[in-house]
Amino acid sequence: MNNTETSTKKKYPRHTEKVMKGNFAAAEAAKLCKAGFIPAYPITPQTTIVEELADKVGRGEMDAAYVNMDSEHSVFAAAMGSALAGERVFTATSGQGLFYAHEVLHAIAHFRLPMVVCNVGRPSIPWNIWSDQSDSLSQRDTGWIQFYGESSQEVLDTVIQSYILSEKLEIPVFVVLDAFYQSHTSENVWIPDQDLVNEFLPPKKLKGTEINPDKPIAIGGLVQPEHYGKFNYDYWIDINRVENLTNQIGEEFYQKFGRKYQAVEAININKDTKIILVTISSITTTAKGVIQNHPEVGVLKIRLFHPFPKNSILEALKDVANDTLLVAIERNFMGDKVGAIMQELREAFYGERYFKMLDVFTGQGGKDVPPITIEKIIYKAKNNPEDVIWIDME
Numbered sequence: 001m002n003n004t005e006t007s008t009k010k011k012y013p014r015h016t017e018k019v020m021k022g023n024f025a026a027a028e029a030a031k032l033c034k035a036g037f038i039p040a041y042p043i044t045p046q047t048t049i050v051e052e053l054a055d056k057v058g059r060g061e062m063d064a065a066y067v068n069m070d071s072e073h074s075v076f077a078a079a080m081g082s083a084l085a086g087e088r089v090f091t092a093t094s095g096q097g098l099f100y101a102h103e104v105l106h107a108i109a110h111f112r113l114p115m116v117v118c119n120v121g122r123p124s125i126p127w128n129i130w131s132d133q134s135d136s137l138s139q140r141d142t143g144w145i146q147f148y149g150e151s152s153q154e155v156l157d158t159v160i161q162s163y164i165l166s167e168k169l170e171i172p173v174f175v176v177l178d179a180f181y182q183s184h185t186s187e188n189v190w191i192p193d194q195d196l197v198n199e200f201l202p203p204k205k206l207k208g209t210e211i212n213p214d215k216p217i218a219i220g221g222l223v224q225p226e227h228y229g230k231f232n233y234d235y236w237i238d239i240n241r242v243e244n245l246t247n248q249i250g251e252e253f254y255q256k257f258g259r260k261y262q263a264v265e266a267i268n269i270n271k272d273t274k275i276i277l278v279t280i281s282s283i284t285t286t287a288k289g290v291i292q293n294h295p296e297v298g299v300l301k302i303r304l305f306h307p308f309p310k311n312s313i314l315e316a317l318k319d320v321a322n323d324t325l326l327v328a329i330e331r332n333f334m335g336d337k338v339g340a341i342m343q344e345l346r347e348a349f350y351g352e353r354y355f356k357m358l359d360v361f362t363g364q365g366g367k368d369v370p371p372i373t374i375e376k377i378i379y380k381a382k383n384n385p386e387d388v389i390w391i392d393m394e
Contacts, residue, residue: 011190011258012190012192012257012258012259013258014192014193014195014196015190015191015192015193015196015257016190016191016193017188017189017190017191018188018189018191019186019187019188019189020152020186020187020189021048021152021183021184021185021186021187022149022151022152022155022177022182022183022184022185022187023045023046023048023049023052023092023120023177023183023184024048024049024052025152025153025155025156025187025189026049026092026118026155026156026159026175026177027048027049027050027052027053027056028156028189028191029155029156029157029159029160030053030062030090030116030159031053031056031061031062032156032160032191032192032194032197033088033090033116033159033160033163033197033201034062034063034064034088034201034203035062035064035088035089035090035116036063036064036065036082036087036088036089037064037065037067037078037079037082037087037088037089037090038050038053038057038064038065038066038067038089038090038091039067039069039074039075039076039078039079039082039089039091040053040054040066040067040068040069040075040091040092041068041069041070041071041072041074041075041093041097043072043093043094043095043096043097044094044122044129045094045120045122045129045130045179045180045183045184046092046093046094046097046118046119046120046183048183048184049092049118049120049183050091050092053066053090054066065082071100072093072096072097072098072100072101073100073101073103073104075091075093075097075101076091076093076101076104076105076108077104079091079108079115079117080104080107080108080111080113081211083108083111083113083114083115084111084113084210084211084219085210085211086204086206086207086210086211087204088115088163088167088204089115089116090115090116090117090118090159091115091117091118092117092118092119092120093117093118093119093120094119094120094121094122094135094179095121095122095123095124095129095135096124098119098135098136098139099124099135099138102139102142105139105142105143105144105172106142106143107220108144108172109142109143109144109171109172109235110143110231110235111219111220112170112171112235113170113172114163114166114167114169114170114171114172114204115166115172115173116159116162116163116166116172116173116175117172117173117174117175118155118159118174118175118176118177119135119136119174119175119176119177120176120177120178120179120182120183121133121134121135121136121176121177121178121179121281121331122135122179122366123135123364123365126365128365128366129179129366130179130180130365130366130367131178131179131180131181131282131331131363131365131366132179132331132332132363132364132365132366133148133176133178133280133281133331133332133340134332134333134334134364136174136176137305137332137334137340138334139174140306140340143171143172143235143239144171144172144173144174144306145162145165145166145171145172145173145174145239145242145304145306145307146173146174146176146304146305146306147162147173147174147175147176147303147304147305148176148177148280148281148302148303148305149175149176149177149182149281149303150281150282150284150285150301150303151182151187151282151285152177152182152185152187152189153187153188153189153190153259154261154303155175155177155182156189156191157253157257157259157261158175158261158303159175160192160197160200160201160253161246161249161250161253161261162175163201164200164201164249165242165245165246165249167204167205168245169238169239169241169242169245170238171235171238171239171242176281177281178281178282178331179366180366181282182281182282190259192257196256196257199256200252200253200256200257239307240307242304242307243263243304243307243309243310243311243312244311246262246263246304246309247262247263247312250262250263261303262303262312263302263303263304263309263312264300264301264302264303264304264309264312264313264316265284265299265300265301265303266298266299266300266301266316266317267288267291267298267299267300267301268291268295268297268298268299269298269299269300269316269317269319269320270298270319270320271319271320271321272295272296273296273297273298273320273324274296274297274323274324274325275294275296275297275298275324275325275327275378275381275382276297276298276299276300276317276320276324276325276326276327277291277297277298277299277300277327277329277374277377277378278299278300278302278326278327278328278329278341278345279299279300279301279302279329280301280302280303280305280331280341281331283329283331283363283369284299284301286369286370286371286374287299287329287374289371290371290374290375290378294378297378298320300313300316300317300326302341305344308344308347308348310347310348310352313345313348314348314349314352314353317353317355322353322354322355323356324355325355325356325357325358325381325385326345326355326356326357326358327357327358327359327360327377327381328341328342328345328357328358328359328360329341329360329362329363329369329377330342330359330360330361330362331362331363331364331369332364333361333364337388338359338388339359339361341359342357342359345357356385358380358381358385358386358387358388358389359387359388359389360377360380360388360389360390360391361388361389361390361391362377362390362391362392367392373391373392376391376392377389377391
């Protein structure tokens with residue numbers, strides 16, 4: 001038996017347990033989902049995703065067209081063309097690569113092209129390749145759905161679920177993982193058997209509007225003002241379906257695979273909770289461990305970030321008192337007074353409920369957020385609750 005596989009009784013039937021890094025879990029998910037077109041350009045720290053996919057195609061493990069492109073802008077342009085032709089598309093990017101593709105991201109979303117892309121989060125300037133969420137969060141207004149995975153297992157599982165969501169709504173999806181903390185750290189990952197994924201994710205259905213050389217059509221022509229709003233209205237209708245569909249697909253995934261995912265996850269949130277740490281991605285795992293020593297502190301993990309899951313958050317907090325303190329932990333700096341999580345929380349609660357909220361900046365540029373940092377955040381929230389706090393700046 002391979003030394004990366006376990007011989008213990010299987011926790012999940014029709015799965016194989018392996019030790020793998022988050023980037024390899026993302027590549028494995030693309031294989032399981034039978035992505036048929038992979039445009040690629042390397043950029044740290046996502047490079048090993050596309051390298052592993054190149055190996056899988058080269059070894060004959062994937063029936064896919066793998067194309068080396070000359071830039072990330074070209075990657076997403078090729079992804080757009082392939083999706084227009086009806087192919088199931090996957091690629092990966094990071095940091096400056098994502099910024100360079102910004103123009104094409106708008107086109108992919110508003111042409112209503114389904115695809116799934118992994119972004120390995122890293123910042124921009126000053127130049128840095130370590131973990132940060134500023135790159136993906138800066139793309140909130142391009143129209144892409146955004147999920148943030150806490151673990152390599154969640155990244156793999158979310159890619160599978162995202163194809164269901166993306167192809168149902170015809171809206172593209174980013175699955176975001178933290179640079180190095182997830183992308184290059186090895187974890188135990190349960191890999192579902194191919195036939196199990198096939199039962200959950202059927203082949204991509206063609207609509208009849210795809211590019212067809214025998215039936216030429218024009219795409220991307222000038223839209224007059226009297227018609228433009230209708231495109232946006234149709235998009236608005238479907239983007240408002242994302243939260244409920246995320247929860248529905250998560251429940252269906254649980255029934256088939258045994259692992260449950262929703263738009264948000266509430267940990268130790270009840271009528272006795274006094275402080276709630278609001279987190280996304282890998283910081284969540286550290287926070288979950290720390291609050292075991294603080295029974296009055298809960299964690300609200302945001303998995304679906306865009307569109308922001310307002311209804312799920314209100315439901316998760318329905319039993320907490322109005323004097324409960326919400327503390328947003330930001331691994332991003334968007335050039336504003338507060339971070340992206342706080343911005344979204346304020347909008348979500350406006351007109352619904354009032355909570356005192358603190359914004360905490362920590363971990364930017366990949367600086368570690370160990371348990372002691374979470375302890376400091378809890379201490380500051382209890383004893384010196386400033387509206388905005390920067391932690392570990394020494």
